[in-house]
Amino acid sequence: MLGGLLLLALVTGPVSAQDAPVAAEPLQIGPANDSPQPWAINCSNEVGRDTIVCTMTQALVARDSNQRIIAATIYRPSPDAAALLRINLPHGILLQQGVDVSIDAGAPTRVPITIADQNGSYATLELTADLLVALQGGGLVTFGVKAANGEAVGFQLSLKGFTSAFAKL
Template sequence: MILDMKLTKALLVAGAAIFSLSGIAIAQDAAPGAAGPAAWIKVCNVEPKSKKEICLTTQEIRADSGQFLASVAIREIGKDGKKSLIIAVPPGMLIQPGLRLQVDKNKQREIKYGICFPNACYAELNITPDVIAEMKRGNQLTLTTLNQQAKAINFQLTLIGFTSSYDGEAIDPAQLQAQQKKLRDELQKKAEAARQKLIEQQQKATAN
C-alpha cells in the first residue's frame, strides 16, 4: 500500500506538470469553466515490487494564483485489478469529518482521509464500475470538505473529457518529460523575472 501511494503521488505530480501548462484554473465554490485542452489525462507506470502497471486518469484544479486546490484520480492496478478513487485537497481541512463526493445531483459518497503530507491530504475509496459509469454520464464532479472553521468548501471539477481520457491511451512518457521540462523552464523564467523586478524596485527606492 505504501509503495502504491508513493507511485500514485509520483504520477499525480507528473500529471500536475501538464495541468499547470494547460492553464486550468478554478476558484473554490465556483462553477467550472470550459474544459481545457487536457482537463483529464491518463498516466501509467509500473510498480517496481509487483511489476504491475498502475494507471491514473486524473484532473487537478488550481486557483488563478497557481495555488493547488484539489485533484481527483481513478487508480487502476493491473489490467483487471482493483479500482480506487484518489482525492487530494490542501492541508488544513478538518480530518475527522472526511469529505463528500457527488456527480451532478446524484447521491453523495462519504470518503475518509487516509494520509496527509505537507502539501496535501489524501482520501481513497475503492470503487466499482458503476461509479466510473456515473462519472462518464455526468457533467460535474463536486468535492465538499470542511475547513478549520467547519465551513463547507466546495471544489468543482468538470467531467467533460473524462470518458475519452479514461478509455484512451496513456500519455506518452516522452511527451510527459517534455512537458515537465517546459514547466521547469517557465517557472525558472518567472522566478528570474520576479527577482529582476524586485532589484529594480530596490534601486528606485535607493535613488529616491
C-alpha cells in the same frame, strides 16, 4: 469560489493587533489543464515491472501560484485490480469529517480521509460499477469538505472527457 476562500484563509495565517487591516483579494482557482480534455493521462512502467501503469488526473490550482488546491486521480494499482479514485485535498480541513463525493445533483457518498502529509490529505474510493456509470454520464463531480472553521466548502471538477480518458487506462 468557496475553495479559494478556504485556501486564502489557510495561507494568510494569523495577524497581530499591530498589523494594519488589509483587504484580502479572493484567490483565483481554475483547472490545471485548460485544454478541451481536462483529464490528463500519464503512463509509466514502475521499477521492476514489465507492465505500463496509467493514471488520469484533473486538478484545480491557484492561478497566481499554480499551487494545487485539489486533484482527483483514477488508477488501477495492478492490471487486474478495480480502479480507484484518489482525492488529494488541501490543508486546513476537518479530517474527521471526511469528504463527500457527489455527481451533478446526486446524493453524496462520504469517504474517509485516510492520510495527511506536508502536501495535504488524501481519501481513496473504489470505482464501483454504479459510480463509474455515474461519472461517465455526469457533468460535474463535487468534493465537499469542512474547513477548520466548520464552513462547508465544495470543489468541482468537470467530467468532460472522462469516458474517453478512462478507456485509456
